[in-house]
Amino acid sequence: MVTKAVNAVVEVQGLHKRYRSRDQWAVDGVSFALEPGQALGLLGPNGAGKSTVVKMIIGLTRPDSGRVRLFGASPGDAEARAKVGFAPEDPDFPKFLRAAEVLDYFGRLLGISAAERGRRIPEALKWANLAGERRHVRHFSKGMKQRLGLAQAILGRPGLLILDEPTADLDPLGRRDVLAMIVGLKAQGTAILLNSHLLSEVERVCDSVSIMAKGRILREGPIHEVVPEGRSLEEVYMELVEATSPRRESNLPGFIADDRPPAPGVTT
Amino acid sequence: MASRSVAVATYTLLELARRRLLLVFVLIGLLVTAGIGIAPLVIPGSPTGEDRTLFLLNSLSGPVQVAVQLCALAIGATVINHDLDSGAIVSIFAKPLSRLGYAGGKFAAAAFVLALLVAIFAGGSMLVVAINGGGHMGVLLSSFAAIGGNALVEMTLVMILTVYLNNIISAVILVAFTSFITFIHQLHSLAQNHQITNALADAMINFFYWVFPPHLVSSLQLDIVQTQLRLHPPGTTAAGQSLLSSVPSASSDWEIALWFAYFAVICVTLYLAVRRKQV
Numbered sequence: 001m002v003t004k005a006v007n008a009v010v011e012v013q014g015l016h017k018r019y020r021s022r023d024q025w026a027v028d029g030v031s032f033a034l035e036p037g038q039a040l041g042l043l044g045p046n047g048a049g050k051s052t053v054v055k056m057i058i059g060l061t062r063p064d065s066g067r068v069r070l071f072g073a074s075p076g077d078a079e080a081r082a083k084v085g086f087a088p089e090d091p092d093f094p095k096f097l098r099a100a101e102v103l104d105y106f107g108r109l110l111g112i113s114a115a116e117r118g119r120r121i122p123e124a125l126k127w128a129n130l131a132g133e134r135r136h137v138r139h140f141s142k143g144m145k146q147r148l149g150l151a152q153a154i155l156g157r158p159g160l161l162i163l164d165e166p167t168a169d170l171d172p173l174g175r176r177d178v179l180a181m182i183v184g185l186k187a188q189g190t191a192i193l194l195n196s197h198l199l200s201e202v203e204r205v206c207d208s209v210s211i212m213a214k215g216r217i218l219r220e221g222p223i224h225e226v227v228p229e230g231r232s233l234e235e236v237y238m239e240l241v242e243a244t245s246p247r248r249e250s251n252l253p254g255f256i257a258d259d260r261p262p263a264p265g266v267t268t
Numbered sequence: 269m270a271s272r273s274v275a276v277a278t279y280t281l282l283e284l285a286r287r288r289l290l291l292v293f294v295l296i297g298l299l300v301t302a303g304i305g306i307a308p309l310v311i312p313g314s315p316t317g318e319d320r321t322l323f324l325l326n327s328l329s330g331p332v333q334v335a336v337q338l339c340a341l342a343i344g345a346t347v348i349n350h351d352l353d354s355g356a357i358v359s360i361f362a363k364p365l366s367r368l369g370y371a372g373g374k375f376a377a378a379a380f381v382l383a384l385l386v387a388i389f390a391g392g393s394m395l396v397v398a399i400n401g402g403g404h405m406g407v408l409l410s411s412f413a414a415i416g417g418n419a420l421v422e423m424t425l426v427m428i429l430t431v432y433l434n435n436i437i438s439a440v441i442l443v444a445f446t447s448f449i450t451f452i453h454q455l456h457s458l459a460q461n462h463q464i465t466n467a468l469a470d471a472m473i474n475f476f477y478w479v480f481p482p483h484l485v486s487s488l489q490l491d492i493v494q495t496q497l498r499l500h501p502p503g504t505t506a507a508g509q510s511l512l513s514s515v516p517s518a519s520s521d522w523e524i525a526l527w528f529a530y531f532a533v534i535c536v537t538l539y540l541a542v543r544r545k546q547v
Contacts, residue, residue, distance in 0.1 A: 058362045061546050078364035086362040092354040096283040108275035109363035136286070152359060 008033040008069065009160045009191040010057055015066035017052055017215075026052045027063070028215035036159065039182065039192035041202035041223075044212035045241050050195045051089065053212075054162055057193070058086055071159065082110055085158030089165040089195075091149030095138035099130045099148050102137060103155055110156040124151040127177070142169040150178060154185070161185060164195045179205055199234045203227075211237055213244040272365045276373025277380075280347060284381050290342050294385060297335030298392055304328055305396030318499060321403045322492055328393050329488060333415050339385050340419035341442065344426035345435040347378045348542070352431070357547050371542040375424070375535065382423055386416040404491060411486035414519070417527060421481050422446055424534045431541040452476045453483045457516035481530035487518035 010033065017027040027049040034040050042050045055061040057068055059075030073080040093102045100121055107117040125131045128151035130144065137145065146169045153161060163182070167175040182192055182205045196202055202209060203223060210220040218240045219226055227233050284290060304327045308314035315323045351357040360370065390412035394405060422442055429438035456477040459470050493515045519527070 055547075060358065060361055078366070081362070081364035084362070086359070088355070088358045088362070090355060091359060093356045093359060094279060094283055095350060095354055095356075096286040097279060101279065101282065105275060105279040106359070106363060108278075109272050109360070109365050111271070111364065149359065 007035055009036055009038075009071060010034045010193070011067075011069040012053070012057065013067045015053065015056055015068065016064045017049075017056060017061065018064060025049075025215045027056070030066075030210075030212070030215070030217055032210055032217070032220065034160070034191045034193060036189045036191055037186055038208070039186050039194060039206040041206035041209040042193060042195045042212065043197075043199065043202060043209055043237060047214075048212040049215040050212055051164060052215075054086075054164055054193070054195060058084055058162065082156060083159040085153035085156060085161040087146075087149045087153035087161075087163050087166050089168065090142070091145050093137045093145070093148060093152075096136050098136060099125060099128075099133050099140075099144075099151075102148060103152055106152045107155055112156060120155055124155055127151065127154075127181075129174075143171065143174065146170055147174065150181070154181070158190060160191045160193065162193045162195075165197065166194070167196070167198060167201060175201070199232075199237060203233045209233070211240050213241050218244065270369075272363075273369040273373040273376070276360075276365070276370055277377040280374055280377035281381065283350075284343065284347070284377065287342070287346070290339060290381075293335055293338045293342060294388065297332060297339075297389055300331045300335070301328060301389065301392045301396055304331070305399060308400055317401065318403060318495065320400050321397060322495055322499075324397050324400055325404060325408065325488065325492055328396065329411060332389050332393060332412075336382075336386055336389060336415050336419045337422065337446070340382055340423040341426055341439045343378045343381055344423035344442075345430055345439045347374050348427050349430035349435040349438070352545075352547070353435070357545075361547055367543040367545075368539055371539045375427070375538060378423060378427065379420060382419060383416065386412055386419065404488075404495075407486065407488050407491045410518075411488040414484035414486040417484045417531075418446075421527075421531060421534060424531070424538055428534070428538050428541050431538075431545055449480055449483050452480070453485070453516065460517075478526075481534065482519065482523045482527045484524070484527055485516050485519050490515050490517060 012033070013031045015027050015030045016025060018025050030049070030053055032040065042053065044050050052061060056063045057070065057075060059068075059070075059081065068075050070077065070080040071083055075081070094105070097105065103121045103124055104117055107121065112120065122131065125133070128147040130148060130151065133144070137148070140148070146166070150163075150166060153163070161182075163178075167178050170178065179201060182194070186192055186205070192205070194202060194206055206223060208220070208222045209226055211218045211226070219236070223233065227236050304324060308320050308323065314320065351360060361367075390409065393412070394408060397403070397405065397408060425445070426435075426438050426442045429441060433441070452473065455464065455473045458464050459473050464470055464473065490512070493512060497512070
């Protein structure tokens with residue numbers, strides 16, 4: 001795993017963040033770097049601090065301390081931000097707009113020319129299986145919003161694509177398309193930061209992983225180094241994460257085990 | 269930055285144009301205006317001549333002001349809050365768009381729609397007065413300028429509140445605030461006319477009057493009362509003076525200048541609220 005890269009697309013050093021002074025650190029000393037064409041899987045249980053790291057990278061949240069460099073500039077730099085594609089978890093969009101209008105709006109925010117938007121938007125909509133969709137976004141299903149979220153993330157041909165749970169609401173075909181897209185973009189030199197709970201997907205498309213819990217990176221490196229021969233990423237992940245917190249009981253709630261009254265007509 | 273701000277404004281306008289609630293408020297306002305205009309033409313024994321104009325001016329000012337205020341609340345309470353509430357703001361702020369560009373684009377679109385609605389109501393009211401004989405057009409126009417100015421402040425304040433609060437709660441707070449300001453303004457008018465003689469009460473009224481954004485007042489009400497006194501003189505001059513002193517006078521140049529200063533502060537506050545918002 002690279003922690004100091006010469007041509008880093010994104011470089012994060014010693015990030016710290018907590019939302020209130022009495023809270024625990026949401027992010028506690030996270031550092032990593034990502035080079036063009038690399039895919040990094042950011043893994044961890046809910047509340048590990050993955051989304052906070054992502055928000056600090058794209059400038060949505062300010063770190064308490066530490067440094068983020070995006071294409072060599074600060075996250076607030078408009079030129080650097082234009083090179084980032086971001087598909088947030090549970091994406092949503094202005095609710096009275098249509099899919100094509102959302103892409104045109106976001107394309108204009110990215111500074112894409114009208115002619116180029118005219119070429120890219122129909123292709124992006126077709127890829128997202130939303131071509132010809134005339135309803136307003138407020139009538140979209142979660143899966144449709146997720147596909148639109150991915151379409152807007154790739155619209156600017158990003159140098160860095162940040163995907164936060166990109167396949168959570170997609171059907172198997174949609175998932176396949178997203179994984180194929182990640183592989184294709186990687187081949188073209190796009191750096192990918194993938195934040196996902198689906199470890200099998202991470203194993204398929206990422207070169208390296210950072211496993212986080214309680215705001216800290218527990219282990220990081222190329223997948224073949226993090227996952228020893230004969231073990232799976234899931235096993236390593238479970239072992240590391242469970243070591244940071246008491247093992248969760250997987251027993252069913254007591255009321256499930258209560259005797260049920262027999263169904264009518266059934267004799268016991 | 270300007271082109272990105274224009275993109276925000278353009279698509280905000282498109283969204284506002286698709287808001288049915290706004291359309292309902294506008295339609296109700298226009299229907300009430302038309303109803304008030306038609307009533308004197310069809311109801312036997314209705315006032316005639318300048319009395320009819322006064323009747324129309326009196327009848328129109330209330331409903332139109334309410335309709336404009338409702339539109340201002342409907343715009344202000346949703347224009348930023350919809351993006352925050354839905355989470356769309358995350359995707360928007362991830363783009364190379366400054367917070368100033370976002371706030372500016374949103375405000376420009378909202379202010380444009382509000383100005384358009386005020387113009388529609390003003391046009392409708394002037395048409396109604398014109399088909400009933402006309403007169404007092406200048407003062408009617410100035411009353412819409414005051415209504416528009418007050419609505420603009422209310423809309424911007426509710427936009428600020430919705431950065432932090434639910435939009436319904438923001439609208440309720442704003443309605444309470446507006447009622448308070450209007451009440452203070454009426455008390456101030458009484459104090460100015462020496463109808464409140466207690467020094468402490470006078471000082472408190474003055475304090476509240478100057479510490480909050482001025483509520484713009486046109487000369488419409490004063491004009492109506494002066495015309496009524498001319499058409500139907502009271503028994504004594506003192507009675508006429510007493511009637512006039514109960515009517516709030518139009519905002520002075522100094523009050524209008526102060527309104528602009530307060531409005532500038534409110535706009536800066538809107539920008540700072542959006543700038544500091546962590547999503």
